[in-house]
Amino acid sequence: MAKYEVNLKINDIPVTVEEGTTILDAARKVNIHIPTLCAHPDLCVAGNCRVCVVEQKGARLLQASCATPVSEGMEIYTNSKQVRTARRHIIELLLSEHNADCTKCYKNGNCELQDLAHDYRVSDNELLDLLQFKNYTIDDFSPSIIKDDSKCIRCQRCVRTCAQLQHVSALAVAYKGEHQKISTFFEKPMHAVVCTNCGQCINRCPTGALVEKNYIDQVWDAIYDEGKHVVVQTAPAVRIGLGEDLGLAPGNRVTGKMVAALRRLGFDSVLDTDFSADLTIMEEGTELLTRLKKVLVEKDDSVALPMMTSCSPGWIKFQEHKYPNLLKNLSTCKSPQQMFGPLAKTFFAEKKNIKAENIVSVSIMPCTAKKYEAERPEMRDSGFQDVDYVLTTRELAMMIKQAGIDFEHLEEEKYDSIMGESTGAAVIFGATGGVMEAALRTAYEIVTGREVPFKNLDIKPVRGFEGVKEAKVTIQDVKPEWGFLEGAELKLAIAHGLANANKVMKAVSEGTADYHFIEIMACPGGCLGGGGQPIPTSPEIRQKRMEAIYEEDANMPIRKSHENPEIVAIYEEFLGEPNSHKAHELLHTHYTKRKAY
Amino acid sequence: MQNKNLKRVDLIFGEYAAEKYKTLQNALKRSPEEIINELLDSGLKGRGGAGFPTGLKWKFTKQENSAVKYVICNADEGEPGTFKDREILCRVPRKIFAGMAICGYTIGAKQGFLYLRGEYRYLLPDLYKELDIYHEHAKKFGLDFTIEIRMGSGAYICGEESALFESMEGKRGEPRNKPPYPTKAGYLGKPTCINNVETFVTSLMIIRHGAEYYKKLGTQDSRGSKVFSVSGDTPVADIHELELGMTVQEFVDDFGDGDTKAVQIGGASGMCVPRKKFADTIIGYEGVPTGGSMMLFNSTRSMYNILHDYLEFFAEESCGQCTPCRVGCQQLLKGIEAVKRGEKKPEYLETLKKLAATMKTASKCGLGQSVANPFTSIVNNFREEIIY
Numbered sequence: 001m002a003k004y005e006v007n008l009k010i011n012d013i014p015v016t017v018e019e020g021t022t023i024l025d026a027a028r029k030v031n032i033h034i035p036t037l038c039a040h041p042d043l044c045v046a047g048n049c050r051v052c053v054v055e056q057k058g059a060r061l062l063q064a065s066c067a068t069p070v071s072e073g074m075e076i077y078t079n080s081k082q083v084r085t086a087r088r089h090i091i092e093l094l095l096s097e098h099n100a101d102c103t104k105c106y107k108n109g110n111c112e113l114q115d116l117a118h119d120y121r122v123s124d125n126e127l128l129d130l131l132q133f134k135n136y137t138i139d140d141f142s143p144s145i146i147k148d149d150s151k152c153i154r155c156q157r158c159v160r161t162c163a164q165l166q167h168v169s170a171l172a173v174a175y176k177g178e179h180q181k182i183s184t185f186f187e188k189p190m191h192a193v194v195c196t197n198c199g200q201c202i203n204r205c206p207t208g209a210l211v212e213k214n215y216i217d218q219v220w221d222a223i224y225d226e227g228k229h230v231v232v233q234t235a236p237a238v239r240i241g242l243g244e245d246l247g248l249a250p251g252n253r254v255t256g257k258m259v260a261a262l263r264r265l266g267f268d269s270v271l272d273t274d275f276s277a278d279l280t281i282m283e284e285g286t287e288l289l290t291r292l293k294k295v296l297v298e299k300d301d302s303v304a305l306p307m308m309t310s311c312s313p314g315w316i317k318f319q320e321h322k323y324p325n326l327l328k329n330l331s332t333c334k335s336p337q338q339m340f341g342p343l344a345k346t347f348f349a350e351k352k353n354i355k356a357e358n359i360v361s362v363s364i365m366p367c368t369a370k371k372y373e374a375e376r377p378e379m380r381d382s383g384f385q386d387v388d389y390v391l392t393t394r395e396l397a398m399m400i401k402q403a404g405i406d407f408e409h410l411e412e413e414k415y416d417s418i419m420g421e422s423t424g425a426a427v428i429f430g431a432t433g434g435v436m437e438a439a440l441r442t443a444y445e446i447v448t449g450r451e452v453p454f455k456n457l458d459i460k461p462v463r464g465f466e467g468v469k470e471a472k473v474t475i476q477d478v479k480p481e482w483g484f485l486e487g488a489e490l491k492l493a494i495a496h497g498l499a500n501a502n503k504v505m506k507a508v509s510e511g512t513a514d515y516h517f518i519e520i521m522a523c524p525g526g527c528l529g530g531g532g533q534p535i536p537t538s539p540e541i542r543q544k545r546m547e548a549i550y551e552e553d554a555n556m557p558i559r560k561s562h563e564n565p566e567i568v569a570i571y572e573e574f575l576g577e578p579n580s581h582k583a584h585e586l587l588h589t590h591y592t593k594r595k596a597y
Numbered sequence: 598m599q600n601k602n603l604k605r606v607d608l609i610f611g612e613y614a615a616e617k618y619k620t621l622q623n624a625l626k627r628s629p630e631e632i633i634n635e636l637l638d639s640g641l642k643g644r645g646g647a648g649f650p651t652g653l654k655w656k657f658t659k660q661e662n663s664a665v666k667y668v669i670c671n672a673d674e675g676e677p678g679t680f681k682d683r684e685i686l687c688r689v690p691r692k693i694f695a696g697m698a699i700c701g702y703t704i705g706a707k708q709g710f711l712y713l714r715g716e717y718r719y720l721l722p723d724l725y726k727e728l729d730i731y732h733e734h735a736k737k738f739g740l741d742f743t744i745e746i747r748m749g750s751g752a753y754i755c756g757e758e759s760a761l762f763e764s765m766e767g768k769r770g771e772p773r774n775k776p777p778y779p780t781k782a783g784y785l786g787k788p789t790c791i792n793n794v795e796t797f798v799t800s801l802m803i804i805r806h807g808a809e810y811y812k813k814l815g816t817q818d819s820r821g822s823k824v825f826s827v828s829g830d831t832p833v834a835d836i837h838e839l840e841l842g843m844t845v846q847e848f849v850d851d852f853g854d855g856d857t858k859a860v861q862i863g864g865a866s867g868m869c870v871p872r873k874k875f876a877d878t879i880i881g882y883e884g885v886p887t888g889g890s891m892m893l894f895n896s897t898r899s900m901y902n903i904l905h906d907y908l909e910f911f912a913e914e915s916c917g918q919c920t921p922c923r924v925g926c927q928q929l930l931k932g933i934e935a936v937k938r939g940e941k942k943p944e945y946l947e948t949l950k951k952l953a954a955t956m957k958t959a960s961k962c963g964l965g966q967s968v969a970n971p972f973t974s975i976v977n978n979f980r981e982e983i984i985y
């Protein structure tokens with residue numbers, strides 16, 4: 001059905017939009033701003049906060065502009081006396097059941113409720129303070145997330161995020177009326193439910209009700225401790241997100257400035273998760289080829305296809321809860337963070353002649369699930385907890401601000417060596433499709449001796465934000481030792497956001513998909529949209545971040561993981577070859593079946 | 598019994614034995630358009646409280662181009678002081694099913710549901726017995742319209758039509774955004790005609806006797822008769838079917854105990870009419886409409902306590918999703934407590950009335966939108982009782 005145009009007036013300004021457009025979007029078109037709280041560009045409409053109400057001429061009720069489609073001839077007023085009164089009432093009501101101790105709040109300065117309270121200056125609020133009647137609780141059991149009900153405005157963005165984007169539904173609305181709250185299955189703490197720690201709810205929570213558990217003080221203490229050598233690793237997506245929290249527009253690449261800032265903060269070695277991302281490609285690519293050989297040639301049914309990537313710890317926990325029968329399909333490779341961890345306390349320690357117990361290993365991640373991952377009991381292969389503290393992009397920005405560093409004007413610096421060298425293949429791990437592209441660049445070349453047949457090595461079909469992407473690669477003219485792959489058509493799938501992951505997993509578990517290799521990232525857009533990235537997030541912001549990632553890749557002198565000289569060296573000097581015994585000891589892991597709820 | 602000035606009607610409960618699905622059988626010989634016109638002509642407005650013209654609702658649902666449509670009978674009856682649907686379900690279930698079936702035939706639906714209030718579970722055996730009889734008749738008539746019963750679980754808000762759909766879909770009972778309205782997208786997103794129990798029965802009787810017959814009852818704006826649930830300080834607490842259009846005074850003359858100081862019309866979400874306004878307040882759409890609940894209070898009652906009870910009810914029964922209603926109800930409740938205790942000045946009631954006005958216009962559904970009815974009418978008319 002063709003969409004037809006609708007004419008209306010907003011504050012007497014004529015505007016023409018497509019049918020189905022909301023009053024809110026129509027107003028934006030003529031640069032009229034209407035405040036919102038529950039609306040979010042990534043989520044379905046809720047219409048529950050009511051802060052966006054507007055007056056429609058002739059209507060008995062005010063209309064929630066985020067939830068009401070335009071109609072022909074409508075006359076809308078966004079700032080009439082009635083609207084202003086209602087809006088102020090709503091802000092006052094929200095604040096009256098809110099623990100508004102902004103100066104002590106983690107979201108101070110980046111809070112949509114605070115912004116509204118600021119704009120409307122409701123200091124003469126006469127209403128009763130309802131906090132005295134409330135029994136709010138704080139849940140800080142999770143290693144990743146703190147949930148503070150006293151900051152919650154019941155906008156349900158988190159609930160919609162967890163259900164709609166992540167297909168997890170760890171959070172839901174409980175009770176009704178004055179007792180209504182956001183809760184979990186049987187009100188268990190967040191670490192005891194199906195929550196994947198992905199942090200997507202945090203990214204969309206407009207207040208301080210859901211925030212990451214922060215480890216800034218512990219990291220400062222480690223830095224101040226003379227006896228400790230503090231190494232820091234930075235994930236691919238941090239370098240394209242960090243700027244947003246430090247005054248720059250989305251899409252700024254700040255790799256060199258970030259390295260400089262980390263040095264100024266006092267980290268002893270500034271290293272790169274991108275190095276271990278390259279390593280992941282070597283390990284995972286080899287694992288894939290081995291699995292293909294075992295299944296296709298040796299008819300060995302102890303290994304499973306399709307193989308699925310394992311770099312995203314939120315995705316891993318999702319799979320452990322929802323598809324425990326498919327755990328054998330997960331690559332045994334640890335995530336780049338957790339490959340880096342044990343190497344820092346073994347290989348790096350040996351090379352640098354530092355005792356492992358004196359190394360404090362810090363990672364900067366776009367991710368909250370990595371906090372949880374670092375604490376998994378399997379992640380102690382160095383004999384210590386491999387990664388000691390995980391900070392999000394946001395926490396790093398806070399440290400930089402606390403240290404008084406003028407980030408924008410820093411001179412760019414380079415990573416330390418060793419474990420600081422990386423390739424373009426590693427940085428694209430930060431975008432959905434990136435692991436697939438990096439793996440293809442290497443595996444194709446290993447098998448055929450030739451570069452992947454794509455211009456500039458850019459494998460465009462696996463890029464972009466489509467929820468589930470599929471691709472096929474036919475392998476021809478292979479090297480003799482890979483003869484069994486001659487003419488084989490590899491079927492690939494890529495999904496980002498756990499709701500999309502679930503679609504693919506459903507197909508796999510029902511046997512209706514015949515993929516060989518599947519890349520899954522828990523977060524929308526991949527790590528660039530990770531739960532630890534700067535807030536706010538939106539499709540436009542993630543688009544900018546993605547463009548920055550591919551720019552970063554294009555500007556790297558080396559763009560294939562197997563050509564990273566430090567990777568070549570670590571196999572020669574320390575690991576032997578990919579999937580060697582030692583590599584298995586340090587770089588591979590296993591998974592745990594968990595309950596479905 | 599007292600003096601009976603008001604005209605009694607026996608449309609809803611009468612002629613039951615004779616019904617035997619005859620009206621349904623005859624209706625099937627008429628065209629859907631004829632049936633809709635009959636209802637439009639009768640002026641019947643929904644008996645569930647909102648008062649939307651029934652013929653129009655059926656017409657809109659019929660007009661939707663969809664292979665799947667639903668008929669739903671709202672038997673959630675949660676409004677405090679309302680118990681007439683229970684009596685109808687108990688005594689004349691055949692009329693309900695026949696009314697639903699005519700609706701199904703008219704709008705082009707094959708499936709109907711009766712959404713039954715959780716507390717009415719004890720009615721199930723009798724309802725199922727009648728339902729079997731209905732299905733036999735439907736088969737005999739060649740009518741492809743089956744009816745199922747679904748149970749509510751005790752939340753008042755699930756009587757609100759869109760929350761009811763959510764509840765039937767297995768979700769939390771939270772009202773939806775409107776538009777789209779149920780006639781376009783209701784249960785499972787399909788066009789749905791949802792009516793109150795009494796509405797279906799009344800429709801049946803209009804089809805049976807014709808609009809002309811029905812129009813003789815009531816007034817221009819409030820056609821016909823209505824079943825009232827009369828409770829409180831009255832010697833005749835019961836249900837009574839009366840012609841519409843009486844004044845509160847006439848009503849009180851018949852049902853009061855001689856000392857009535859206020860009548861709460863339309864349940865907790867309705868209006869409180871004080872004695873001085875009895876004579877010039879009409880019960881109906883030209884005055885104070887009601888879903889049927891009439892609560893009479895005599896001079897021994899504290900209007901503060903009554904308002905307090907209502908506000909406690911709303912603070913508890915609000916679904917809690919939208920700000921004006923969730924927090925507003927708590928503010929009104931705690932607010933009158935604070936005024937009573939002297940912690941807030943009497944003028945604070947003005948602040949609360951303004952807040953109630955915002956709740957009326959800015960809340961998402963009828964629950965939050967109607968809390969201002971009892972609040973403002975009681976505070977305005979019984980200010981002293983609230984303060985002291």
Ligand SMILES: Cc1cc2nc3c(=O)[nH]c(=O)nc-3n(C[C@H](O)[C@H](O)[C@H](O)COP(=O)(O)O)c2cc1C
Nearest residue numbers: 643644645671673674675756757758792793796963
């Ligand atoms: C909070 C709330 C509770 C309601 N409860 C009922 C109910 O129990 N029964 C009912 O018939 N309508 C109830 N309604 C009205 C319904 O939403 C709807 O208008 C009605 O079922 C339509 O039927 P009618 O047109 O026949 O009146 C309620 C509305 C609200 C806002």
Ligand code: SF4
Nearest residue numbers: 101102105111207208
């Ligand atoms: S959530 Fe926002 S408004 Fe509330 S205390 Fe924190 S910063 Fe202030």
Ligand code: SF4
Nearest residue numbers: 162195196198199201
């Ligand atoms: S962290 Fe992810 S899985 Fe956990 S509640 Fe939030 S959105 Fe859901």
Ligand code: SF4
Nearest residue numbers: 152153155156158205
């Ligand atoms: S936790 Fe945050 S996102 Fe969730 S309802 Fe509360 S304020 Fe909204």
Ligand code: SF4
Nearest residue numbers: 916917919922962965
């Ligand atoms: S008005 Fe009340 S009951 Fe209705 S949606 Fe809002 S909170 Fe829920």
Ligand code: FES
Nearest residue numbers: 038049050052066
């Ligand atoms: S932003 Fe429209 S109701 Fe919340």
